[in-house]
Amino acid sequence: MLSIRNIVKQYAGHTALSDVSLEVSGGQIFGLLGPNGAGKTSLIRIINQITAPDSGEIYFDGQKLNQSHIERIGYMPEERGLYKKMAIGEQIVYLARLKGLSHAEATKRIKYWFEKLQIQDWWDKKVEELSKGMQQKAQFVATVLHEPDLIILDEPFSGFDPVNAEVIKDEILELNRKGATILFSTHRMESVEELCNSIALIHKSHKILDGRVKDIRNSYRSNTFMIAYTGNKLQLNGTEPFTEISDAVTEEGHSIRLQLKNGSSVNEVLQYLLPQVSITHLQEVIPSVNEIFIQNVNKIG
């Protein structure tokens, strides 16, 4: 769907992107992660052809990115807004027509969306009369109205109240089910795991990690488990098939975080423990994307 190859972008004095390559395959929800100032917005602006890279190429559906692709992309920037003095319906029609929709078609689709989001009474309202949340709903409609194949959202949930964020999240998922590819950037990791199929991590203008969320997390597995049990506290003597990382006292009993010794399996651990304590809970500890993110960022410094 989108193939980003060796993009370099320099502004006077600093490098925004150095040699970034990414593959976003069709139908994915792709998360572009990174701290503030990492270069996410620069990359997104290049994909939207708002700015051009110093070097490198982008392919959209196998073709080199060009002006004709603009109508197939829907973009909601981080700095978003609408004309304050313009009626909301008219305004979205205008934005949709800039994306190549006809007046009639745009009107029809806006009616559909306004009904869906229960904002149908707003057509003639001016933007300045609407609340922030309402404006954002309208903005979202403007972004997806022309049924783009690729929807790019820069920090989509910043500024949304939790209720509207949920509404928008559901709409994003539905659009994705209908076949749209979603690319969104965020510096907040909470939303990533439940939404994204794939992610890329950008830090200080470099891509430091990318791939499917599952694969990445799997690659960060370290044979670490968390076990909760009741009964007396375990006494370890060095013969057990694991090493203890930490332990804690919980309301129900104890918990222990452990790492398997080379060659041993979880089952062996259970066999070792079962005679001694009664186990209430066992879980493999896989680092969250957030932890992977922080780990990587710290590693690079």
Next chain:
Amino acid sequence: MNKVLLIIQREYLSRVRKKAFLVTVFLVPVLLLAMYAVMYLIYKNSSELNTVRTVKVIDESGVFAGKLKDGKSIKFEKVNAPLASAKKDLKKHEDDIVLFIPKTYGQPKAVQVLSEKKPNMSVSNAIERQLNDIATNNNMVAQGINAEQLSNIRSDISISAKELTDSGDEKESNIGALYVIGVACAIMIYLSLFIYGAQVMRGVIEEKTNRIIEVIVSSVKPFQLMLGKIIGVALVSLTQFILWILLSLAVSFIANKYFAAPQSPMLGFLEGLKNVPFGFIISCFLFYFLTGFLLYSALFAAVGSAVDSESETQQFMFPITMPLLFTYLISVSFLAQNPDSSLAFWLSVVPFTAPVAMMVRLPFDPPTWQLILSMCMMVIGFLFTTWVASRIYRVGILMYGKKASYSELVKWFFYKE
């Protein structure tokens, strides 16, 4: 290109629909109507001014009496009565004026003009001029110049400016009327360049502060947006001008019908306007306004893109407004009086000053080649500023919270796409 049309449409409609637009469109004809009404009232009152006033001369010096000549609205009459009785007489004939010349007429404020009504300027000026002439003559005679020499020295020159037309005919030209038209055009073009240029700038700042700019430039190129906005505002201004011209013509027509004044004081002036090629001047006005607007509004757009709010525009506005303000200021005094000077020539070919300078010169028929050169320079000028401005604009619109300096703008200019 279709997208530029869409942008033009939005920019145009969003402005024309505003109440402020309608108000200004109708304000000008209403003011014009008021002007006609005032002129009519002045005319009605001025019929009083035209009555002949009798000036009773009490000449104690004996130098002036008999030498004063009657004019259009003054009649001199020698009176031998003393000042006191003449004063009494004034009560009865309130239109009369008493001119009292004491023996010591040479001293300041010695000569008195007395009247029941306030003496008007033109009458007292006429009296003063005559008295001075007579006194000067007397002094010259006293210095030994005889009457014959005197009449040779005296000159009575009044200029009648005539201009050779292409066909070789002499054409009476009314310098006063030409001056007024030139200056009026300069003021009009100066004001409208700033008013509409500032509209473009405000539009750009609005898009920036509303944060809609990035949404739009993801659909169209920044240059298209800038162009659409400039053309949209240009069309708004043209609409306004055309409505003004039409409404003014309508108002003038009505005014002529109802305030018909055969000897209106404006008539002489209007007579002078008859020889002015209005069609030509209006076309040139529209040309210079349009090209000047394109030139300046591009710069205004660049300024708008470089700031976050209108209050920050000051530092950039100054150099932009300087050339125009300078030309405007000297146009009234210097240019209109020296329309063929070399300064006037240079100012009217430099695109930044030409709209004002050339409009001042236009009623005085500048050479055709200069007009053509100036027009070509205007076109080159606006293409150039649009190019420069668009390079700053495309970067500036995406910059937030960064205080732009001139060196910053230069950097932006050299950014690659």
